[in-house]
Amino acid sequence: MFKEQFNVRFYETDGLAHVSNTVVVGWFETGREPVFKLFSPELDLQNWPLILASYKVDFLSQIFYGKPVEIRTYISRIGNSSFDTYQEVWQDNIKCASGTTTMVRYDFSTEKAVAIDAHIKTQLNEHMFAVEQDS
Template identity: 45%
Template sequence: MLLCTMEPRFCETDALGHINNTVVPMWFETGRTPVFEIFNPGQHLNTWNVILRKIDVDFVAQIYYGHPVEIRTRVGHVGSSSFVCEHEAWQRGSLVATGSAVMIYFDFEQQRKQEITAALRAELEKLR
């Protein structure tokens, strides 16, 4: 499992005084950064090779400014050309959001998905 801590910013709050729902998907993307590194060491945009197919977020509880949020990321299902990242957000010892992202291993020159290699699959399996 991958862990990262987000410090909610004041600008991420909304009129109701909690973290806006548009922020959590960005935090989950930050949690996927080490996964991107597996596919593209150095994360150079000219060699980028993963794309987002689908995301979902379930808001379990309100998230507040002034308290860090721990993002927990793990790899779920790994298919032939896609994989799923599963996310949890925790604040003050409570689960506040869950979500997932379906990622596609993609060849931008050919404009099509590509087969996940055995070496990449082995690295993803370490995050299950």
């Protein structure tokens, strides 16, 4: 599992005094940065090897300004050329949101998906999602 913790910024709140639903998708992308580095250690955008194929977010509890959040990122599926990340937002020991994103290793020059290298699959496997007991 990868973890990223940061403070909720004021501009991320909405008129209802909680974090806007659009913010969580951005937090999840930030939480995937260590996964991106497995494919491109320098995050070289001129030779980017991934595309986002889909994502789904479930909102479980409100998230508030003034308290830090933690983004937990796991790998939940590894295919030939694609993989899924499963992510959670935690605040005050409460899971506030979860989501799954499908990423595809992609060759932009041929406009085709390509197989994920074996050594990267090994690294992805180190972060496979394990069901944790609720506390």
